[in-house]
Amino acid sequence: MLNNSKKTQGKKLASKVTVPKSPPREPTAEESAEMERISERIKEMESEIQTQKESNAKLFEEIEKAASYQDDHNRVLDSITDEKTEMLEEIEQIHQTIQGCRELEMQKSMGNQYEQLTKEKDSLANAPFPWQKCGACQNQYSQEEEDRTPRTLACGHTICLGCAKHLIHKNKIKCPFDEVVSIVGRGPLATQLARNYRIQDVCEQNM
Template structure:
């Protein structure tokens, strides 16, 4: 076997330098391949996100279209119902407008009011007869409930029964007598009723007593 020839030292150094350069180029190539692969992966991810957003936008647009259509249909139904109600109201108005006078609602209410007033008058008249009988039995003197609890004078046009905030009733004269510092202190429960002296006549009147006493 022939002995191998030994390369000169200068040539060996050159070969080593070439090998190192080749390794560097290979490393750069591998790095570039990795970057390309990573770029493709990122691109695929971006494309996927884009497609996902595109699909989401499409779904949202479809939802908005459906909602818009639903609103349009709802508005259409409301307008239809409004037209129907307007037609009914117009028909009812025409019916009322051309009814005979005796069927007029206001006239009916007025008649009912008159009937109630007449009935009330008859009831008061009957009550007055019973009261007159009780007064006669009492020796002609007014009954206790016909008198003011303070001055014991009978209620009349000059001594009208006035109701305080506490619901107690006294004659207008006693209300003025117990008035102090823009208020009346009830002599029974001491509850105050705010009212000016000149406005005492405007206090609510006990209508039940007024109907039977005045």
């Protein structure tokens, strides 16, 4: 069907080109041969055009396919970009969480350090100076409690009255630091051993 119509078209074209309308006469052998060649050429061209059309159609199809691939590709790229953005956001959040944890950790450790230092400071502030304590029993001297009052021995060392009471043997007290013996008279020790007012006074000032 297609071929027939083509042939007809070819002949029509050939007749248009080569056959004059008037005066009517038989074509010469040369003219007939020429017409035949032209007709053949037209057929060839038609076939070439058809081939070209088919090839164009294929090409168009491929272009469409490529375009759709491009679309898919773009969609994939978009989704990858979205995923990347999401991941970056997640990473940022994780980073912030880590940062927060670090800060919290730092605050905690600083808090602990501060607490520790405060404790040390308090204990240092409250700790008695060495001269505020009896060197024998390590108890703090006190004016209120008689046994905690500082008493001077003959050697010059000072201990609390309580320690003196423990150390007295007959009427002698052996100094716990240098073993020098102090001889004390009769009567209560509190009256026999002189108070070390110097120590007592500075203790009172620092309490």
